[in-house]
Amino acid sequence: MDKYLNTNIKDLITEFNSIQTELDKFEIGCAPCNLGTCKLKDVVEIHNLNEVDEKKLITNIFKIIFPTETFDIPRIGKDKVISKSVSISPPIKLLVDEHVLIKRVLALIPRITETLDLKLKEHKQLVIDITDFIRNYADKYHHSKEEDILFVGFHTTFDIIEVMIGDHILSRKYVSEMLKAVDTENTELAKENLLNYCNLLTEHIQKEDNILYPWMDRNMETKQVGFMYSEFLKINNERPEIQSKYENLTSKLESLYLQK
Numbered sequence: 001m002d003k004y005l006n007t008n009i010k011d012l013i014t015e016f017n018s019i020q021t022e023l024d025k026f027e028i029g030c031a032p033c034n035l036g037t038c039k040l041k042d043v044v045e046i047h048n049l050n051e052v053d054e055k056k057l058i059t060n061i062f063k064i065i066f067p068t069e070t071f072d073i074p075r076i077g078k079d080k081v082i083s084k085s086v087s088i089s090p091p092i093k094l095l096v097d098e099h100v101l102i103k104r105v106l107a108l109i110p111r112i113t114e115t116l117d118l119k120l121k122e123h124k125q126l127v128i129d130i131t132d133f134i135r136n137y138a139d140k141y142h143h144s145k146e147e148d149i150l151f152v153g154f155h156t157t158f159d160i161i162e163v164m165i166g167d168h169i170l171s172r173k174y175v176s177e178m179l180k181a182v183d184t185e186n187t188e189l190a191k192e193n194l195l196n197y198c199n200l201l202t203e204h205i206q207k208e209d210n211i212l213y214p215w216m217d218r219n220m221e222t223k224q225v226g227f228m229y230s231e232f233l234k235i236n237n238e239r240p241e242i243q244s245k246y247e248n249l250t251s252k253l254e255s256l257y258l259q260k
Helices: 009-015 019-025 040-046 051-065 090-115 121-153 159-184 187-219 222-238 241-257
Strands: none
Touching: 009 019, 009 040, 019 051, 040 051, 040 187, 090 121, 090 187, 090 222, 090 241, 121 159, 121 187, 121 222, 121 241, 159 187
């Protein structure tokens, strides 16, 4: 049993396809994950299942692997499961609040790409404005808090954190391609990378808000919470104009595209 609890989840799904069906019943979507090297026991612990659901999931998985055998199922997660309705800590709430603004921009991208034409000067400026938002708000302002402060408080080789950092790196490549598209007036290249970014960040934020952040919140000590919040506020205070600047830009874009 220990061997399989410590096996990468993607390897298990590859060998036993129906395991993903069992994971889906508990809204654990490992199949689309970029890496999938989380151990089975870590997947269970991260998703904060109560004792009954955890036992049901592990039992069903081991029935797939060993259909004729029975096992005593160990408790993997914490004895006390944190309710999803419990308020989140101040540093995590700050990050979730920043996601709200990012999601407002993401919601506009499909509409923007419908009529985008980089032969038009105003459309070039539109893509430049979006890349400015991504680079200076979503990345330097928001992702830097995660990479330089939040993630270093945990094992940065932990699979889900590697996935998040990998998403950040990929998003930067998409932005570079967007700017290349502006320079060459390549509308299709711009559309492709805008939509790629939109899809990537939409899924990325869902994983953080629903899986990573709650798991981190459950495992942070009070001292960590205070330190991280202090560091986050320090960044915000060093650049007090950032939030309002990009809220204004987002509102401007919404006025142009939500009315259409």
